[in-house]
Amino acid sequence: MTPLSTSGDPRLRGRAVKRVAFDEQAIATRVRELGDQITASYPDGELLVLGLLKGSFVFLADLVREIKRPLHVDFLVASSYGAGTVSSGNVQLVYDPKTELAGKHILLVEDIVDSGRTLQVLMDLLRERKPASLEICALLHKHIAEHLSHPVKFVGFDAPHEFLVGYGLDHAEDFRHVPYVASLE
Ligand SMILES: O=P(O)(O)OC[C@H]1O[C@H](OP(=O)(O)OP(=O)(O)O)[C@H](O)[C@@H]1O
Ligand code: HPA
Numbered sequence: 176m177t178p179l180s181t182s183g184d185p186r187l188r189g190r191a192v193k194r195v196a197f198d199e200q201a202i203a204t205r206v207r208e209l210g211d212q213i214t215a216s217y218p219d220g221e222l223l224v225l226g227l228l229k230g231s232f233v234f235l236a237d238l239v240r241e242i243k244r245p246l247h248v249d250f251l252v253a254s255s256y257g258a259g260t261v262s263s264g265n266v267q268l269v270y271d272p273k274t275e276l277a278g279k280h281i282l283l284v285e286d287i288v289d290s291g292r293t294l295q296v297l298m299d300l301l302r303e304r305k306p307a308s309l310e311i312c313a314l315l316h317k318h319i320a321e322h323l324s325h326p327v328k329f330v331g332f333d334a335p336h337e338f339l340v341g342y343g344l345d346h347a348e349d350f351r352h353v354p355y356v357a358s359l360e
């Protein structure tokens with residue numbers, strides 16, 4: 176972990192950051208590696224990258240620019256944390272993509288896998304749409320999910336067991352625009 180002075184960062188609303196888990200440079204390097212891995216993994220055919228909002232919006236924007244093959248992008252919106260720091264257990268699908276999924280290679284992009292409840296609900300739903308393949312790419316994985324029926328094929332970083340913010344991740348909607356990933360005091 177990088178000890179870092181973020182006390183003067185005006186994006187933090189005066190909240191103290193306990194530590195920076197992944198800084199901008201580490202994230203950029205890892206996203207480039209993930210892009211290369213994904214580029215090399217897919218055969219011909221239609222690749223649809225499905226971003227899970229809101230949390231994945233920053234990661235998705237960086238990641239797709241590192242995937243060197245044709246692809247389309249669409250989004251899902253799901254929510255279960257609200258203003259809390261633990262899953263409510265109630266995963267609400269707020270927006271369902273209109274794009275046809277049948278016969279396409281679907282890559283679901285997540286910011287973080289924590290309890291795994293979000294992925295469990297969404298993977299069951301997406302599988303029913305008969306894609307040619309269905310895989311997950313997550314920037315962060317806490318490796319505490321007990322009931323994930325589908326392995327996460329592409330993982331950016333193993334994440335510490337702390338509540339993290341930044342690079343798309345929020346606490347009560349704050350901090351999504353912070354360019355590094357940090358844990359809060
Ligand atoms: O593995 P889990 O315990 O289900 O947690 C992971 C999910 O929780 C967060 O979403 P949130 O409900 O906060 O919505 P958001 O993406 O709009 O912030 C996060 O962005 C992931 O999608
Ligand atoms: O650690 C986290 N931070 C932000 N959002 C989250 N959603 C699940 N886990 C987290």
Ligand SMILES: [Mg+2]
Pocket residue numbers: 230256257344345346
């Ligand atoms: Mg959230």
